[in-house]
Amino acid sequence: MSINVVSDLPQELQLALNRAQETNLRQLTPLYNRMEEFAENDVVSLLAAIGQVPEARELFDVAITEMQEVPRPVANRVELLIIGGGLHAAIFASTYYRLTGVKPLVIEERDRTGGIFDLAERETFFLNSRNRREGNALVPGTEGPLNTIVNGYLQPSMMSGLEYQTNVDMAFPIRVNLALCADVITGMPVTSLDLPIADGDLIVNLGEAAPVEADNVIIATGVGEPKTEGMTADRRVITFNEFLQRFGFRDDPFPLQGLNRVAVVGAKDSGNVVVEYLLGQGPTTASSVAALDYVERIDWYDQKALTKEAFEDANRSRYKGIGRYMPRVGQDDYYYRVQPIPGKVIQTFTEDGGVRVRTQLESGEFKNSELVYDLVVFCIGFNDQANQLLGPPEDFEDAFQDVFNSDLKLVVAKKLEGVNLYKVGPCADLQVTDQERIDTPVLGQIPENSAAVFRYADRTAKLCEMIVTGDV
Numbered sequence: 001m002s003i004n005v006v007s008d009l010p011q012e013l014q015l016a017l018n019r020a021q022e023t024n025l026r027q028l029t030p031l032y033n034r035m036e037e038f039a040e041n042d043v044v045s046l047l048a049a050i051g052q053v054p055e056a057r058e059l060f061d062v063a064i065t066e067m068q069e070v071p072r073p074v075a076n077r078v079e080l081l082i083i084g085g086g087l088h089a090a091i092f093a094s095t096y097y098r099l100t101g102v103k104p105l106v107i108e109e110r111d112r113t114g115g116i117f118d119l120a121e122r123e124t125f126f127l128n129s130r131n132r133r134e135g136n137a138l139v140p141g142t143e144g145p146l147n148t149i150v151n152g153y154l155q156p157s158m159m160s161g162l163e164y165q166t167n168v169d170m171a172f173p174i175r176v177n178l179a180l181c182a183d184v185i186t187g188m189p190v191t192s193l194d195l196p197i198a199d200g201d202l203i204v205n206l207g208e209a210a211p212v213e214a215d216n217v218i219i220a221t222g223v224g225e226p227k228t229e230g231m232t233a234d235r236r237v238i239t240f241n242e243f244l245q246r247f248g249f250r251d252d253p254f255p256l257q258g259l260n261r262v263a264v265v266g267a268k269d270s271g272n273v274v275v276e277y278l279l280g281q282g283p284t285t286a287s288s289v290a291a292l293d294y295v296e297r298i299d300w301y302d303q304k305a306l307t308k309e310a311f312e313d314a315n316r317s318r319y320k321g322i323g324r325y326m327p328r329v330g331q332d333d334y335y336y337r338v339q340p341i342p343g344k345v346i347q348t349f350t351e352d353g354g355v356r357v358r359t360q361l362e363s364g365e366f367k368n369s370e371l372v373y374d375l376v377v378f379c380i381g382f383n384d385q386a387n388q389l390l391g392p393p394e395d396f397e398d399a400f401q402d403v404f405n406s407d408l409k410l411v412v413a414k415k416l417e418g419v420n421l422y423k424v425g426p427c428a429d430l431q432v433t434d435q436e437r438i439d440t441p442v443l444g445q446i447p448e449n450s451a452a453v454f455r456y457a458d459r460t461a462k463l464c465e466m467i468v469t470g471d472v
Contacts, residue, residue, distance in 0.1 A: 016063030020056040048158040068184045077213040080104040084220040086115020088425035088460045090177045095151040095464040097181035106182040109189045117171040120248020123283035125273045126164040138454040146454040150461040152177040166283045193389045216420040223426045224382040232348045240270040240379045256288035265345045266379030267303040269448045303340035405462045412459035424460045426451040
């Protein structure tokens with residue numbers, strides 16, 4: 001099934017397409033003509049062209065937001081309800097729409113869809129996997145795509161030819177596919193889920209709105225909410241998500257202004273992204289030029305790779321540029337801006353016009369930081385809050401069972417025993433198996449790949465197929 005331009009495209013988006021074409025017709029026309037070579041219909045060709053013209057993309061993006069935030073009645077009962085408006089919601093909705101012609105209901109707590117990729121309004125970080133054309137496999141080392149919205153109409157690979165694409169290159173296709181393939185309501189928190197009695201439906205409680213009964217509920221809330229252990233209430237102490245929102249804010253031309261000394265807490269991918277940005281290795285620093293705004297020192301806590309060489313050995317190839325600013329073996333007098341500190345931060349506190357951190361060293365002793373920081377960014381991981389929708393999380397910790405797919409020969413999701421409630425994507429927290437490590441070595445080499453797009457995307461689509469065909 002493909003989208004019928006006349007009957008299936010919401011009127012608001014049809015009008016936005018027309019207005020977007022008028023913004024820069026000269027630039028859009030050759031793009032549209034070329035996009036027809038790979039897009040499956042005229043609408044997708046035009047959307048792919050719009051995605052590459054900033055003025056047109058912003059206009060269409062605003063139209064999506066306005067369409068989804070308009071208060072409107074919510075159906076009392078639906079076949080399928082998806083909680084979350086990010087990547088895996090887009091994959092599930094696109095697959096379901098292609099298979100059934102029905103648009104599922106998507107509930108997003110934020111005022112915009114797009115998930116973590118959309119927290120920043122402008123290009124703020126690069127994706128971890130390389131950009132490739134669409135293909136048949138989502139496996140590193142093959143010709144298939146690594147960043148893909150399975151069964152989506154608009155793909156990230158249609159947005160740019162960058163080796164490593166930006167968050168915006170992923171966010172716009174997510175938002176467009178959800179707008180095309182789902183009935184989306186934003187700004188609506190899901191407060192709780194009531195389990196069915198006998199053969200009844202799940203009841204989804206929606207803040208101030210009336211509850212919705214659903215045959216199937218898909219939890220697609222991504223990695224969850226940032227952990228905050230050790231953080232104090234101070235505007236200079238922020239989480240990774242807050243970092244994306246603050247430094248990706250389009251109306252702030254000088255995001256690095258006033259930042260000379262910064263502490264980054266946490267050494268996984270989110271910590272890498274923050275350090276990369278502060279060093280000027282991200283997609284942009286807006287108008288924060290080095291002559292005016294320059295981060296002189298970054299203390300990187302809980303970073304166990306103490307040298308350039310150790311860091312490069314332990315991390316993805318795309319982050320190797322960070323190593324240039326770290327201490328080097330045998331070069332004690334070498335200038336470096338990034339100081340790795342293996343201690344764990346247990347507390348932050350305000351002092352001398354800035355923020356200090358208190359760490360617990362590997363020896364067990366405690367130590368306060370020598371420097372006072374202008375900013376402290378916590379990148380210590382995320383908490384899955386999906387189980388909290390059901391009641392005390394500990395009551396449901398072991399209640400979700402594996403859903404196995406015989407085609408992929410893999411577990412594709414988690415399902416609450418006896419109930420049509422599923423968790424997909426990173427919130428399913430599917431453990432990497434020994435066979436996966438053999439088939440896909442990068443899963444063993446880099447633990448963070450356990451939550452990668454290439455690992456979960458096909459699984460989410462397969463679960464949708466299983467639900468539609470009744471094979472769950």
